[in-house]
Structure formats: structure tokens, C-alpha cells
Amino acid sequence: MNSDSSSPHLSNGDLAAFLDGRLDAPARSAVEAHLADCARCREEMVETQMALSELGPSRRVPLARPNTFRRATWIAGVAAAILVIAMVPRLRQSSLAGRGDEARVRGGSASSSIIVVSPHADAADAGHLVFTWRSLEPDATYRLVVTDSVGAPVFRTTTRDTAVVLPAAIPVARGRSYFWYVDALRRGGHSVSTGVQSFSVPR
Amino acid sequence: MADHLPPELVRLLDAGDDHARERAWTEFLAAYHRLVLHACRSRTHDYDGAMDAYAYVLERLREGNCRRLRAYAVDRRSAFTTWLVVVAKRLCIDLARQRFGRTEKGAADLGDRDLSRQRLVELTAEEIDLGTIPDPSEQTPETQFDAASLHEALHHAISRLDPQDRLLLALRFEDGLTAERIASILRLPTPFHVYRRLTRILGLLRERLDRQDNPVV
Numbered sequence: 001m002n003s004d005s006s007s008p009h010l011s012n013g014d015l016a017a018f019l020d021g022r023l024d025a026p027a028r029s030a031v032e033a034h035l036a037d038c039a040r041c042r043e044e045m046v047e048t049q050m051a052l053s054e055l056g057p058s059r060r061v062p063l064a065r066p067n068t069f070r071r072a073t074w075i076a077g078v079a080a081a082i083l084v085i086a087m088v089p090r091l092r093q094s095s096l097a098g099r100g101d102e103a104r105v106r107g108g109s110a111s112s113s114i115i116v117v118s119p120h121a122d123a124a125d126a127g128h129l130v131f132t133w134r135s136l137e138p139d140a141t142y143r144l145v146v147t148d149s150v151g152a153p154v155f156r157t158t159t160r161d162t163a164v165v166l167p168a169a170i171p172v173a174r175g176r177s178y179f180w181y182v183d184a185l186r187r188g189g190h191s192v193s194t195g196v197q198s199f200s201v202p203r
Numbered sequence: 204m205a206d207h208l209p210p211e212l213v214r215l216l217d218a219g220d221d222h223a224r225e226r227a228w229t230e231f232l233a234a235y236h237r238l239v240l241h242a243c244r245s246r247t248h249d250y251d252g253a254m255d256a257y258a259y260v261l262e263r264l265r266e267g268n269c270r271r272l273r274a275y276a277v278d279r280r281s282a283f284t285t286w287l288v289v290v291a292k293r294l295c296i297d298l299a300r301q302r303f304g305r306t307e308k309g310a311a312d313l314g315d316r317d318l319s320r321q322r323l324v325e326l327t328a329e330e331i332d333l334g335t336i337p338d339p340s341e342q343t344p345e346t347q348f349d350a351a352s353l354h355e356a357l358h359h360a361i362s363r364l365d366p367q368d369r370l371l372l373a374l375r376f377e378d379g380l381t382a383e384r385i386a387s388i389l390r391l392p393t394p395f396h397v398y399r400r401l402t403r404i405l406g407l408l409r410e411r412l413d414r415q416d417n418p419v420v
Contacts, residue, residue: 012274016281016289021390023280029366036369039377046378048292049388051245052285055238145254149228151236151261153254177229179236196236198229 010034010041019049114142114182114194121199129166133194136184146170146180154178175203208276209234209283215269216276228265238284239264242291256295263294353412360411368404375401 010018010031017023018031035042117132119125131144144164146155155170166172178201182194208216211231218224243256264271275286361369371389374380375397382394382401391397 011278012271012286012290012293013278013280015293016286017278019289020281020285032370033366036366036373039373042370042373042378044289044293044296046374046380046384046388047246047296048242048289050384051242051292052288053387054245055241055288147258149225149232150265151232151258153258177225179232196240198233200229 009038010045015041015045015048019045019052113192114184116182116194116197119199121197125201129172129199130163131166131180131182132163133182135162136192141185143183143185144180145183146178149177149179151179172201174201176201208279211235212272212276212283216273232261235284235287238287239291242288243295245292252299256298259298260291260294264290356412356415357408360408360415363411364404364407368400371397371400372404 014023014027014031018028018035023031035045114136115134117134118130131146133142136142139160141158141160142162143158144156145153146166147153154172155166157164172178177198179196179198181196183191184193185191211227211234215224215227215231218227239260240253240257243260244253247253247256271290275283278286281289361372364372367389371385374385374388375382380388382397385397386392386394389397391400
């Protein structure tokens with residue numbers, strides 16, 4: 001068994017090889033013996049195996065899947081969003097309108113995913129970042145999350161609009177990459193997503 | 204046989220300077236963020252908690268000049284995707300343990316585990332000698348001693364089983380997993396194979412316990 005020398009538990013390599021069925025008989029037996037006695041490793045193995053089995057052998061994550069999170073979370077999010085929307089300066093909204101109607105696409109037909117309009121992956125304007133996407137259906141509620149390059153959230157908001165201007169107070173560094181996605185709550189209680197998008201701010 | 208390293212991982216590990224590393228990390232995330240996000244979201248109902256876990260996993264993957272990812276480059280006994288889900292899921296569980304002392308699932312299952320363990324004792328003891336089964340309603344020193352003796356004998360008998368049989372018992376009676384889930388983990392063809400094997404193991408345990416009670420002179 002190839003456990004880390006500093007840890008009494010199975011190494012990530014041992015567990016992954018066990019789950020892939022790649023261990024020879026003695027190594028497999030050693031891993032099984034450890035799992036039988038170690039509730040901690042067994043819990044990690046079972047949880048991982050469940051996550052893998054949801055993906056199937058291709059290990060491909062579906063682009064859009066029904067959201068399994070509780071509706072209550074969304075309701076709390078919408079309530080928070082009402083406060084956020086009220087606080088976003090009207091000035092920002094009017095400046096967005098001034099950029100042209102192409103930034104506020106509305107009235108799209110219901111579909112299984114959200115189509116992204118902007119920002120483009122490599123042409124984001126650090127001084128004026130606008131996130132826009134096509135409408136999924138009337139009255140849908142959207143949740144935008146922007147993260148830095150390591151996935152730490154830098155901005156979250158919920159809106160019924162299809163465009164959000166990044167507030168000036170949110171720092172966006174030149175030469176850095178960021179990720180963002182929009183989840184939409186549909187009337188049936190399910191949600192769909194843009195999937196994680198990225199953009200870089202030129203130096 | 205060692206798996207090939209994915210090109211995004213090779214570029215990330217070979218990146219010579221900060222700029223190249225940043226670019227390679229972006230490429231790596233573009234290829235694998237869905238998988239990591241799936242691992243963080245799997246089996247949780249807490250949206251914000253899952254996103255916090257996602258951020259935590261990415262930080263840990265990147266720390267120490269990607270030392271965890273470098274460990275895969277040395278090991279390579281599994282598919283990279285399997286390894287990545289293992290690492291992400293273990294980090295999520297670690298985070299939950301740090302924050303709450305135990306995982307969401309672990310907290311819910313504590314009561315079930317006690318019941319499952321008791322069920323194992325009953326299953327192995329039920330055909331040995333009805334007169335020796337302790338009656339839980341009679342908490343006398345004698346019944347307590349009998350119960351402790353039975354647990355000790357059972358523990359000893361289980362320790363002599365082969366590792367896969369011990370694991371099967373743990374998954375069934377400690378963790379309370381379904382036969383279908385156990386079949387999937389142990390790569391048995393159907394849940395019926397699990398039931399058949401359980402019957403054989405329990406029979407073996409009863410036989411051993413019986414032999415302890417009535418040793419051949």
C-alpha cells in the first residue's frame with residue numbers, strides 16, 4: 001500500500017486506483033483491509049464513489065442539470081437580491097442602456113441552457129464590466145457569481161434582468177483571469193446555468 | 204500501467220514563470236472546473252457551502268506550486284479524472300469536518316449506524332443458542348457480561364475474515380449502505396451477489412461463534 005508516510009490513512013493515489021480497479025490482488029487486499037477498519041477513509045471512499053458514479057465512465061459533467069439545491073436557498077437569495085438591486089445606482093443602469101440594446105437581450109424562448117452574450121473571454125474592459133446573457137423565460141430569476149482565478153467569489157448578485165454591471169467598488173486586476181457563471185431559477189423550481197465562463201482583463 | 208498526463212496538467216507543472224503559470228492554471232481550470240465543481244456539489248443541498256468548498260479545493264490544488272497535482276504526476280495508477288475527484292471530494296469532506304466536526308451525511312447517519320451494528324449482532328447470534336442471547340430489557344450484570352462477551356467474540360471472528368468480507372460487513376452494518384451501492388463499490392455483478400455473500404459470511408461467523416461456545420475437546 002502506498003500510503004503517505006506522514007499519514008495513517010490511504011493516499012489519494014491508493015484510493016483512486018482502488019476505485020478504478022487498477023490495483024493488483026495484494027495491493028487491493030491491503031486497501032480493503034484498511035477501509036474495513038478505518039471509518040474515515042471509508043466515508044471518503046463511499047462519497048467519492050457516489051460522485052464518480054453520477055458521472056458515469058466518461059467522467060463528463062452534464063452542461064445543464066436540474067438543480068438539486070433547496071428552493072429555500074433561492075428564496076433567501078431573491079430576498080437578498082431585492083436589497084442589492086435597490087442599492088445598485090440607477091446611474092449604472094442608464095449607462096448600460098446607453099451602450100446599446102445588444103447588451104440587454106430580452107424575450108428569448110425557454111431553453112435548457114443560458115446563452116452568454118458578454119463579456120468576451122479575452123476582451124474584458126476592466127473599467128466597465130457588463131455581464132449579459134439571453135433571457136431564458138419571462139420572470140426567470142438569475143444569480144450571477146464572479147470568482148477570481150482560484151475560484152474565490154469576488155461578487156454575487158441575484159437579478160431578474162439579463163445584464164449586470166460589475167460595481168466599481170469590486171476590484172478587477174489587470175492581467176488576471178476571472179470566472180463567472182449565471183444560474184437561472186425556472187418557474188418549475190429547477191435551474192439551469194451558463195456553465196462556468198472565463199474572461200481576462202488585458203494588462 | 205501508468206496513465207498519460209493530460210496536456211493541461213503537463214503545461215501547468217512545467218510552467219516556468221508566474222505569467223506562464225497563471226495562463227496554464229486558466230487552461231487547466233477550463234478543462235477541469237466542471238469536474239471539481241461536480242465533486243463539490245455532489246450530495247450536498249447547501250449551495251453556498253458547495254461554492255465555498257469549490258474555492259477551497261482550488262486553493263489547495265494550487266498551493267505549494269501545485270504539490271498535490273505533482274503527486275499525481277508521480278503516481279499515475281488511476282485515471283487523472285478519478286484522482287481529481289478523489290482529491291476534491293476528500294478536501295470537501297475535510298473542510299466540512301473542520302467547520303462542523305463531522306460531515307452532513309455523517310451526522311445524519313449516526314443513529315442508523317448503531318441500529319445497523321446491533322442488527323449484525325442479532326443476525327450472527329440468532330441461531331447460536333437462544334438461551335445465551337442477552338435480553339436488552341434486563342440490564343443485570345450477567346446480561347451485560349453476556350452482551351460484552353458476544354461483542355468481543357464477534358469482533359474476534361470478524362477480524363479473521365478476509366479483508367473484502369470485512370469491508371463488505373463494514374459497508375453494510377457500519378455504514379448502512381444498500382446492496383446495490385456495495386455491489387458497485389466492490390465490483391460485484393449484482394446486488395444479489397452481495398446478499399449471497401452476506402449470507403455466506405454470516406453463516407461463517409455463526410459457525411465460528413458456535414465453535415467458541417462449544418470447543419471440540
